[in-house]
Amino acid sequence: MRIILLTLFIASLSLSNIGNAKTMEMSPGLWEGIADDELTFRLLEITDSDEHYFYEIVIPGGLKKVRRTTFTNSDIKCIENRCTINTIIEDNVTRTLTLSPYLGIGFSVLESSYKGDDSYLSRTYRLVKQEAKSTPRKFVENRKHIILDAEKSLVEHPYGTWVGVMQYLDEPELALLQLNEHKQGTLSVYSKGTNTFQETQTHFSPDNVSINGKVIEIEASHTTFASNILLFVKAEGMIHGYTYALHKGYPVGSGEIKLYRIKNQ
DSSP: OOHHHHHHHHHHHHHHHHHHHHOOOSSEEEEEETTTTTEEEEEEESSSSEEEEEEETTTTTSOEEEEEEEEEGGGEEEEESEEEEEEEEGGEEEEEEEEEEETTEEEEEEEEEEEEEEEEEEOOOEEEEEEESSOOOHHHHHHHHHHHHHHHOOOOTTTTEEEEEEEEEEEEEEEEEEEEESSOOOEEEEOOTTTSEEEEEEEEEEEGGEEEETOOOOOOOOOOSSSSEEEEEETTTEEEEEEEEEEEEEEEEEEEEEEEEEEOO
């Protein structure tokens, strides 16, 4: 009898929890992330009004190309554990964003694009909450001069300024490489979701750069962040490789990196 009563009690609690489950809501705020193609920053802005925005910011070229898509409250549908946002982009292509909570700091996103019965693209990424200006905006405000100088300079490949994405602390983050032939170079990474302009850097001298065909090896100064950088030239405007630090002879903090050259205008 006691077992039966206990079973009925547990069942009643389960039914009560189901009945009291709250529908997920999209509160006003700004969220930012990097798409899994590592080519674009994604920004989701929910406002206090009936007009909201989704931004796609192209990373190659220095974050200067932006596409903004507008949507309204009627485009947002939420259930208990996820919200779906439907937007229309060019050529009547529908883009659907399915957002689920992620560790209380943002959303896991499944983004799908389709037209009629034809599916074009699906990708996944994470958006983290940004309480201040977006990371792309802070980057442009503080490092725009580096991009402009790179567009004016004539240097021999693979030297120059490169912008892209680096895996840092298990997250894709915006990265900037200044590879100079005759002066100090720098690798910088800019973390998402920070209120201030947060820049982590490692420096290296020309003597610590080895270029052998399409392979670039760099020994940098930082002891825990990218003290070793190994890059491979994939094309005239793209390099790809890995960064890591050494601790007691063992590699730590390794991360993949993909960079695109800022071209002379």
